[in-house]
Amino acid sequence: MITDLKLPAALVLLAVLSLLGATLFALNAAALVPVGGWIDAALAAPPDATRALMFRFSFLPRVAMALLVGAALALAGAILQRALRNQLAEPATLGISAGAHLALAIATVWFPGALVLGREGVALIGAGLALAAVMALSWRRALSPVTVILSGLLVSLYCGAFAAIITLFNHDLLIGLFFWGAGNLGQQDWAQVNFLAPRLLVVALASGLIIRPLTLLGLEDEGARSLGLSVAGARIAALVIAVVAIGFTTAAAGVFGFVGLAGPALVRSLGVRRTGLYLLLSTLVGAFLLLTTDQLIQLLPTTYRLFPTGAATALLGAPLLLYLLPRLRASCAPPTATSLPSARRARPGIVLAVATLILAAIFIATLVVGHDGTHWAASSVNQMQGAIDWRLPRSLAALCAGAILAMAGCILQRGTGNPMASPEILGISSGAMLGVIVLMFSTATASRSMQIAAGGAGALAVLLFMIALSRRSGFSGDRLLLTGVALSSATGLIMAVLMTAQDPRLGQLLSWVAGSTYHATMAEAGFTATVCLLALAGSPLIFRWLDLMPLGQVTIFSLGVPVAMMRYLLFALTAILTATATIVIGPLSFVGLMGPHIARMLGFHRAREQLLAAALCGGAILLIADWLGRNLIFPFQIPAGLATTVLGGPFMLWLIARRRS
């Protein structure tokens, strides 16, 4: 067993966080009620003393909620990261938060009566359904980590895409939901604390019982089995405990990203290994991290805007994580399979050639066939000019951007060995998004070229930052992905603030963020196509590297390949590809994640086959999604990025479910 030499470091972190939290608490409380009056105000406040009432019914319960929510999410994150042996596992990964969020969005827009049940009831139903879906999908694979994470991620994306569509079409009605979605700790009485505290106590006791099985789950499944553990049983127990914690927290307080990821990651980066201690410290760090963040937010002069705490956690957590990441050692064995096993396909070359021809036919069909609100119609010859003007840039941009993102995803997944890796979480998209947001709010009339320049500048800034990081030792693979997640949390914060501020410019941003080809011009589509063709033409140069990557660093090095150089080049390539696609079609499209998985599940295993098949799949998915999005509810349009998830999600789920174990 490894001893915990780093316990003092963890205690120092904890002490600093709690001290900071307590100081901020005192400052904020004193601003509300003078120190001497705290006890009186807390016990009884006269009904017309607004400040005392604030202290008793808003400030104090908020402190309690911050501690409870932070603790619960970090504990859940720690359990998930152990049980699924993936450092990126967190509450959002299993689709729990997304399920709860979708259920609430549906209830708010279509069944406001259901909210009489209470927000908690609706959210719990959503969370439960999401978990049931994940379990059903991964049941036949005995809940293996890769399958659970992949199913969870898909369910999460799927619910997220549906919720995003509802948001896009109803954002005028959903401001209350935005606050909840952004992680809202505001309280008006003690009801939510009373709801959450006893339930979380049960969760905490239950997690004490699974410490030993969790330690064993950190090993390979085979190893754990040989030690007499029922792997599936232990994993179910761990997942259920984590989900119950997340479900109750999400129901009461909304979606808080990052705490569940950052809390355990911080503890791990300090070298704590022993499961019991790891769970305990993660819980405490999570609680104080959220409390400190929340108190910090209340300290800000909130005359202009209210920062939602959940989103703001990234502000504090991200720099901390960035600082500690190089010190992070892989504490558990990484998942062995980079993806799901499937039979290899015979004669991949012929299959790919036929698929290319079919894709070309689909491409032409998307130009000719359309819906005008009453009929489906094929354009006649003299209407082709109009069709080409309006449809060609969009179809071409969708096809090429899809192919580019899928190739980028393929390189990343092979390079990092993490099946959750995708260009969308690399941070490049976040950079482009930030650039566009800054532009949107600094000028009233932004031309398309200014938008592209701003997006490009943002993407480039992040790109250089990430490349600089990747050159430093200690930053590779999962660590870069974690950095990307930290960066996306920062963008998430800004989006959340904009949503809760009800800015009239929100609609524009929501559409672009949702991955829309709406604004693509012929010149941009042509540029994307050029990059796509260059990437395809140049890909043979990296086939060998991609085939070697899964063999591990030592083996590759012994074959005479300059490993560091290879990593660096592959990463730079991925980043450039991602930036190109993001600028044209926006940051949200999960083809980068789905393309490579679908290619592999269809039986394309070797790098050259997988890369080409992924490009074809990615291009086809985004192309068809864009076409459906343009026509299904004409004249309304569903952004291709969202349509992709709605369309590609079920296909991948079907592939996962179809596979034999």
Place this chain on the structure above:
Amino acid sequence: MAMPSASLVSAPVTRRGFATGIASLALAIPAFASAQGLSNRPRIATLDWGSAANILALGIHPLAAPEIERYRRLMVEPDIPADVRELGLRSEPNLELIDALGPDFIIMNPQLAALAPRLAPIGKVILFEPHLLAAGLLHPDHLTHGAEQLEKMAQAIGADQAALAYVDRVNADIAAGTEKLARYDGRPLFIISLVDANRALVFGTNSLFQNVLDRWNIRNGWSGETSIFGHATITLDRLMGAPDARIVNIGAPARMAYALKARIPVLTSLAPIRQGRIRLLPDILFYGGLPCAARFARLAAEALAAPDLLP
């Protein structure tokens, strides 16, 4: 239920056309054009609600407007006629449909300026921003700006007289409020829009609504910082600053009514609420120029002229 969501659900039904045969766009468009009963009036596509409302205020039927059902719910007036074509989301008005309709003028908010070069070959593009977006102005005059922009836009489409008449009418509407509120008790107003049990949007001295209040000599109770559109999101306790104020809540009246009934501690501790000085108004958009100001003037004058109710 809102239209966009409804059409999500009903899409499969309207697609029946696919089974019955392929009818070309070429047949559909002229039929539609003649149904419009085209006169010599300008054919105008409006790409956002502000433009649509202002065009309708001039007595002109636009060919098309975006998110019409949502407009009817949040904007309400001027009433949008049934034959106006739906253009889709405000953020992405359907370009192919605009092209097919072939309008003479395309009127849109500068937020959509990126589309201008692509729309120019279809018809004359007019950027229309009735809200005075000037950062740093403590007290911008949105009414004058809105009137100027409307007159400028009307000139471009040959409807100058209609614009002048409408501006006069709006001024008269606001003046009618002055008369109605002659015996107003002078209390400052918090104009808010309740979001949830703890939060509200509050409209400050640089908002469109304030311009109307100025004509009535009513002070705003909120002096904190606000966005360029004149609003800010706040927690309710921040309304403590002016205990003698009156509260006007805009939009979602059911939500405020419920919050009052549930007696949420912080909300009900506020002096104006405890003393029944609250008014509930239906939805009014806060950045659409004169039509929105006129709607606010009419509804607010009526509500403020009524006596306070005891809680």
